[in-house]
Amino acid sequence: MNSWILAVQITIAVTLVLLSVLVVVWGRNYRRVRSRQTLGMLVFAGILLVENGFALYVYSLDPVLSVWFGEQVPNEPWLAMSLFHVLEALAVGFLTYVTLE
Template identity: 80%
Template sequence: MNSWILAAQAATAVTLLLLSVLVVVWGKNYRQIRSRQTLGILVFAVILLIENGFAFYVYSLDPVLSVWFSEQVPNGPWVAMAAFHVLEAVAVAFLTYVTLD
């Protein structure tokens, strides 16, 4: 298996974990505050969580697509996909840090 695939899978898994934390925190905040801004960031986090869950499923668990991605997709696109997933994980990690501080 390609190391770029592993990087994308790991970054997606980390992002899923961090987004789950954010959804819980922002969900509690929305229940207390009832602010439209809090609802907006909660909905954003849920949609991003769904997107990352789908990406993780496709990269790792789907019996057809995960094999296709690991065997048929050349390194060039994987470098780009892994880079974007890593950047997203860093951004969500920073957002989680700021939220929990």
């Protein structure tokens, strides 16, 4: 197995946890405030949650794509994909920090 795929899977799992926290917090806030901005943040987090869940499925559970990503994708594309996932995790982490502060 490519070592990049494990790093990406861990990064996606962390992002999923952070996005779940944001969905809970923003969902509670929306029920209380009924603000369009809060609804927008809730929808944003929900869409990112679905996207990251699908990415984790593709990288680890899909019988065809997980094998292809794990064995046939060279390191250079994995480096680029890993960078995108790490940047996304950092952004969501900062957003979670600011939201919980």
